[in-house]
Amino acid sequence: MPGEILLEARALSKSYSVSTGAFTQSARRALAVDGVSFALERGETLGIVGESGCGKTTLARMLMRLIEPDSGEILFRGEDWLGARGAKLRSLRRRMQMVFQDPIASLNPRLRVGSIVGEPLAIHEPQLSGEERVARTAEILEAVGLGRDAVTRYPHEFSGGQRQRIGIARALILRPELVIADEPVSALDVSVGAQILELLARLQREFSLTLMLISHSLPVVAQLASRVAVLQTGRIVEIGAAEQVLGAPQHPYTQALLAAVPEIPE
Amino acid sequence: MATSLEVRGLTVELPTPGGWVRPVNEVSFTLGEGETLGIVGESGSGKTMLSLALMGLEPHGARHAGEAWLSLRGAGNGDGGKNGGARNAARANLLTISQNEMRALRGREIAMIFQEPMTALNPVLRIGAQVEEAIRVHEPRAAESEIQRRALQALQRAALSDPARRARQYPHQLSGGLRQRVMIAMALAAGPGVLIADEPTTALDVTVQKQILELLAKLRRELQLSMLFITHDLGVVAQVAGRIAVMYAGRIVEEGPVAEVLRAPRHPYTEGLLRAAPRLTREKLVPIPGTVPSLDALPPGCAFAPRCPHRVAECDAAAPELRAVNKNHEARCILVR
Ligand SMILES: Nc1ncnc2c1ncn2[C@@H]1O[C@H](COP(=O)(O)OP(=O)(O)OP(=O)(O)O)[C@@H](O)[C@H]1O
Ligand SMILES: Nc1ncnc2c1ncn2[C@@H]1O[C@H](COP(=O)(O)OP(=O)(O)OP(=O)(O)O)[C@@H](O)[C@H]1O
Ligand code: SF4
Ligand SMILES: [Mg+2]
Ligand SMILES: [Mg+2]
Numbered sequence: 246m247p248g249e250i251l252l253e254a255r256a257l258s259k260s261y262s263v264s265t266g267a268f269t270q271s272a273r274r275a276l277a278v279d280g281v282s283f284a285l286e287r288g289e290t291l292g293i294v295g296e297s298g299c300g301k302t303t304l305a306r307m308l309m310r311l312i313e314p315d316s317g318e319i320l321f322r323g324e325d326w327l328g329a330r331g332a333k334l335r336s337l338r339r340r341m342q343m344v345f346q347d348p349i350a351s352l353n354p355r356l357r358v359g360s361i362v363g364e365p366l367a368i369h370e371p372q373l374s375g376e377e378r379v380a381r382t383a384e385i386l387e388a389v390g391l392g393r394d395a396v397t398r399y400p401h402e403f404s405g406g407q408r409q410r411i412g413i414a415r416a417l418i419l420r421p422e423l424v425i426a427d428e429p430v431s432a433l434d435v436s437v438g439a440q441i442l443e444l445l446a447r448l449q450r451e452f453s454l455t456l457m458l459i460s461h462s463l464p465v466v467a468q469l470a471s472r473v474a475v476l477q478t479g480r481i482v483e484i485g486a487a488e489q490v491l492g493a494p495q496h497p498y499t500q501a502l503l504a505a506v507p508e509i510p511e
Numbered sequence: 512m513a514t515s516l517e518v519r520g521l522t523v524e525l526p527t528p529g530g531w532v533r534p535v536n537e538v539s540f541t542l543g544e545g546e547t548l549g550i551v552g553e554s555g556s557g558k559t560m561l562s563l564a565l566m567g568l569e570p571h572g573a574r575h576a577g578e579a580w581l582s583l584r585g586a587g588n589g590d591g592g593k594n595g596g597a598r599n600a601a602r603a604n605l606l607t608i609s610q611n612e613m614r615a616l617r618g619r620e621i622a623m624i625f626q627e628p629m630t631a632l633n634p635v636l637r638i639g640a641q642v643e644e645a646i647r648v649h650e651p652r653a654a655e656s657e658i659q660r661r662a663l664q665a666l667q668r669a670a671l672s673d674p675a676r677r678a679r680q681y682p683h684q685l686s687g688g689l690r691q692r693v694m695i696a697m698a699l700a701a702g703p704g705v706l707i708a709d710e711p712t713t714a715l716d717v718t719v720q721k722q723i724l725e726l727l728a729k730l731r732r733e734l735q736l737s738m739l740f741i742t743h744d745l746g747v748v749a750q751v752a753g754r755i756a757v758m759y760a761g762r763i764v765e766e767g768p769v770a771e772v773l774r775a776p777r778h779p780y781t782e783g784l785l786r787a788a789p790r791l792t793r794e795k796l797v798p799i800p801g802t803v804p805s806l807d808a809l810p811p812g813c814a815f816a817p818r819c820p821h822r823v824a825e826c827d828a829a830a831p832e833l834r835a836v837n838k839n840h841e842a843r844c845i846l847v848r
Contacts, residue, residue: 439787509749
């Protein structure tokens, strides 16, 4: 049963200039993302895996329109996302949110958690009363497993896993349709990482989210993804159902990645 | 099996504004010659502090207690330090020898590699010069040509392709995996018998990690190295170690043969770690509730009690001792009877 396509990337490319040596002025351009195309169905979890520098974060930032692609198209809810301006841009933007890898660097240390999490509401739903905003903030903090009393505290008063929950609460408060999580557990211990992965799985069910889970770790992606895309030097070398890609990989690079995972004996 | 390192009741205390805290608490273990002991535990459990104490590199103001007897390769079999004193021909107590004696042993008898090789390498010195220096400190009278020869040999042993060219490069010109090979070359250049590897592959991609783990396994066999391998990855420890010690809040809570501990853990914390670890096959992850206690607010009894599904009143009365599961396996839990 083919579902509705929520987001579609068509031949996305992005290059950066790299200096070729300390003493030369010449610079060449290196492709970080090289002609990537895929479609995301509403409600699915697409895992993106690949080694450091393969272009995962660059791809995510293009999808979020935090950086401009050199070429390619993105359709979001069937509309031209890269060309969206003004009111159209604002209405689309709030439907797509990102969770970042580093829970410390991505939270403003001078703001209380209530302001950090509630800020997107102030921007995107200015018509809400102060009371309504506080209620929505408390509600989402509870949904991610932090008490209501978190609102008056500062980020440094929380552990790494709790900070990641704050980041997730901030991403979810606008009730987005698509969440892109870039290495959401790689800075966390396993016991805390498992809490965050379980939380993402639960929130996905509760809020009918479409999720893009980016990780360098195949076991992490295996926990949540219904489909997996393998990125190597900016290109998708394999994409398919999770059981297929992880259980019967076709591309030699996927096979090498899987073979290198140190497995815990059963 | 001869013993390379015997640690008894090692405690490290650090001053904090709220008083002394104990990142390493009464740690004891024995490392046999040619053996690899994996030390696992979550962030803050005291793994690095334990290594630093053994290397004589604790932070300023730290104090410690206990013994850590290192068997010296350079020496024959003496009385094993049993006559007391900090050092004799065969063994040295790393916790009581002088700074000068420690400097003489570091690199030559016991060496360490770190998680992030970039912070341990000097960014403005060529690779070759750094490896040569690691040899020169121990052999100040050796001829320069001899030192250079041995440095190249060390780089070659760490499986760096084209070692002569690598020797002329700077650290930033190398990838993370190559830098870690340089660190391994440096650590082993003066021929130590014990190597402490503190998360040597955590910052690397899995494919590069695999190469480094294979290299370490090969060197361990060839050089009869005894290794303390620190990691938080249970899969990695299963691959490299014969025995495993699980740390929680500064203490070893379980120790035993790696296959047995991972298949049949006897401490609820080890069990929790195993159920929380993501695997390639999807199974429901069972997170360990709560978080690691802060060192200045440890529970009075078992440190794991607030997170433990099996907690009973007895757990809070006093910190449980390590109890024997069998003659090779022990766990710090009242459930072991
Ligand atoms: N702002 C930038 N300027 C120049 N090069 C960049 C920039 N951002 C990324 N790159 C390069 O683009 C490539 C892809 O980087 P990207 O951060 O997307 O990879 P990644 O897959 O997210 O890696 P990691 O797993 O380490 O996070 C890398 O070679 C990187 O060095
Ligand atoms: N200089 C210091 N002063 C006070 N406490 C410290 C100092 N260095 C480390 N600690 C504390 O000692 C404890 C043990 O730290 P250690 O670095 O040994 O942990 P670890 O097991 O190596 O963790 P990780 O996996 O994050 O490397 C932690 O609670 C840490 O906060
Ligand atoms: S001693 Fe009690 S609280 Fe501690 S691990 Fe064992 S059962 Fe759990
Ligand atoms: Mg990235
Ligand atoms: Mg450490």
